[in-house]
Amino acid sequence: MPATQTSRRKKARQSSAAGAARKKFMLRLYVAGTTPRSAQAILDAENLCEQHLGGRFRLEVIDIYQRPALARDEQIIAVPTLVRRLPEPLRKLVGDLSNAERVLVGLDLLVRDEHKLR
């Protein structure tokens, strides 16, 4: 592969990574009142966002008892469900949120470190 082509690809990847690093995630967590799994999901989601998204997120917690219409519009079947609303495309993850890696991969929330890409 020519050196110039490699350099262009590297630059494109760096630019994409920088964009990923800057982008803000809009997340919505659907729960059902204070059921044990819902309560745990709220704690897990908050911890995960704080530790891995470092301020580049907005997390809304929606109680489906109080806002059933929202859940219906987003085609929520079971809770807890964590939805990545932005950036598009919309992604959903149902169930246990205690495994951070599973959530980050499942919702494509990984923000790649720039130095690893070089």
Add this chain to the structure above:
Amino acid sequence: MNVHRLNKTKQELWAENKELWGRLAEFEETIRAIRSGEVDAFLVNDASGQHVVTLEGGESAYRILVEAMNEGAALIEENGVFLFCNKGLATLLNTTLENVIGASLFCFFAPTEICKLKALVNRARVDACTGDISLPGRDGETRTIQLSLSPMLIHGSRRIGMVVTDLTEHYKVQEELRSLSLIDELTGLLNRRGFLTVSLQTLNLAQRLKGPLLLVFADLDGMKVINDTHGHGEGDRALVDTAEVLRKTYRDSDIIARMGGDEFAALAMGTSIEDAAVLVKRLQSQIDAHNKREQRPYCLSLSVGVVPYDAKTGESIADLLARADQAMYENKRRKYEEAQRDPSLGRLGSVTPKLSISPVSWNARR
């Protein structure tokens, strides 16, 4: 042109295909989470709207809390049928859980309370409300419970949440405290505070009805002699005896009180000054009967002042008491002077051998 259209269709198909695969992946993920037991509630859509269906595991936390409550807790339908009840409430209703769920709330109360209970349940359909209701207890004793009802929307259906608190002990203690402050512990009659509290209402009633009212103020003669000669125990017994004599003389509707020391007062409703002589005569007969029956080392003797209440002037109870007190002292002084002039009458309240007690002397003031 055709190539362009074909390309566009291809792109649309790819996009549609991608979306379908995405939805399928989502669905598979949901099924996996349900199978793994990672979810505890579902949003179900049907003709009547969206319902939240919580799995039993999810309800367990609420159930633990509700079962641990000292109060009774229940969920009822708007027609009063129990859907859920905790053990606390079943115990309070003096039955088992199996007998409560599915039964009507109204089955557990006396017919006299049903009307009040139905009004509460009707109100709870739209607004939170609270009310006290009597409940037949296990030991035949009537218990007072407080029902706090509030409307709830559960699984799309309108229900009523109910918390039940047993207030029987609370009211009992409240009553005891009230009694302690209004009742004379030794004689069981009203004390001065009790007399003033109750007589105020009686005076207001007499004023409104323009009915006659008579205040009798009585003082136990020779109380000091009884105490000094026979001890304070005997003095207390003389006071208790006097209270008993007064109880037998007056009607249950009359207000009798120990005003302090050896002073007593009685407020007789519907009795005019013309009846005063009869009233005093009845008192004397009761004292005579008591002295004859009890064979105490002394004889009871009372000095009495009787005054009528004038509804027209709106006299206060304090003024009425002051007039009656004065009438009583005039009577006592006259008795003392008579005893001085005629030693055969003996000293008032003197002791062994029994003094020939003077009749209850009285003084009436208009």
